Amino acid sequence: MQGAWIIMVYMVITNIIGFAIMGIDKGKARAREYRISEKTLWFWAFIGGGTGAFLGMKHFRHKTKHAAFKWGLPILMVIQIGVCLKIFIQ
Numbered sequence: 001m002q003g004a005w006i007i008m009v010y011m012v013i014t015n016i017i018g019f020a021i022m023g024i025d026k027g028k029a030r031a032r033e034y035r036i037s038e039k040t041l042w043f044w045a046f047i048g049g050g051t052g053a054f055l056g057m058k059h060f061r062h063k064t065k066h067a068a069f070k071w072g073l074p075i076l077m078v079i080q081i082g083v084c085l086k087i088f089i090q
Contacts, residue, residue, distance in 0.1 A: 004087050004088055007084070007087055008084070008088075010048060011048050011080070011084060014044060014047055014048035014049035014052070015048065015049045015050075015051050015052030015053075015055075016049075016052060017044050017049055017052065018041075018044045018045055018049025018050065018051070018052030018053035018056060019049075019052035019053065019055055019056040019059070020052075020056070021036055021040065021041060021044055021053075021056070022041070022052075022053055022056025022057055022059075022060050022062050022063070023056055023059070023060050023062075024036060025041065025062060026060040026061075026062040029062070038063075041053065041063070041069075042072075045073060045076055046076065048080060050073060050076035050077040050079070050080045051077045051080060051081065053073055053076075054073040054074055054076075054077045057069055057073055
């Protein structure tokens with residue numbers, strides 16, 4: 001069960017980063033500065049930060065009109081939560 005806790009810590013960290021980069025990118029967009037690429041946003045969401053990125057999208061109202069983010073992040077979030085539940089409910 002120790003491995004499951006390591007995975008959980010990993011997921012928490014990647015979700016915090018996913019949430020944070022959505023906020024950082026929104027701030028850069030408002031300031032008309034050089035932006036974080038969508039490739040980077042998707043990278044952090046895909047490697048485990050899907051929930052954080054989705055919550056960041058909603059909280060900061062960022063990328064909400066992009067269909068890929070609007071539909072892709074919730075799907076990715078559900079998949080990642082399902083995997084976590086599968087790991088912990090064994």
